[in-house]
Amino acid sequence: MLKKMSSERASQVQEHLKKLGVGEGIAFKFGGRVGSSMPSRQLLHLARSKGPIVQTTVAEELFRFLWECEKEISQTEILVEIGVLSGLDGKEVRQALKEGRGVEEVEKEQREAKEDGLDGVPHYVVGGKIHLEGAVDLGDFFNALVKAKESNGE
Incomplete structure (x- = not known):
């Protein structure tokens, strides 16, 4: 992770992952x-x-x-x-x-x-158009699904 970003940014990402992980029962270690x-x-x-x-x-x-x-x-x-x-x-x-x-x-x-x-990984494509990268929380996925559905006229 450190090779692709500054140490400050890597620390922020790690803290974000730790917070997300707690809610899912994952004890991230780096x-x-x-x-x-x-x-x-x-x-x-x-x-x-x-x-x-x-x-x-x-x-x-x-x-x-x-x-x-x-x-x-x-x-x-x-x-x-x-x-x-x-x-x-x-x-x-x-x-x-x-x-x-x-x-x-x-x-x-x-x-x-x-x-x-x-x-980069993980990389998710929702509805063939919306791209999400990294540790994405459930709310972001939900919003992407809603946008994809709306753009398909459903």
Whole structure:
């Protein structure tokens, strides 16, 4: 986070996230190290092939390990642990990471997102027109949904 903004702005964002997290039962911590995001994206790609419930569980565990447990989610052993906790076979996870499974697909998705003007996460598009970035609270989502509905004449 500090690489993309000033330390003052990063502190403000962290405090905002902590406040939002409390309401959702999330105890944000910021001591974890991200490293390359490709291995975690590979894990998500593998999880997607197992169905939306597994993929969602993996995404939630990645989030928890990074933001609450302060783990480095680019490390193979951490990713295998996350995979197993999410219902995946540990050997399959390890093999998929070792073989680079999903890298091409993830890179393609990344290129397409960049071509669409998206360069940060999270990034939400509501109604195909309204873009929301970062830690967005429920009120902002609601307002975006209302605007999208109104612009469609409903």
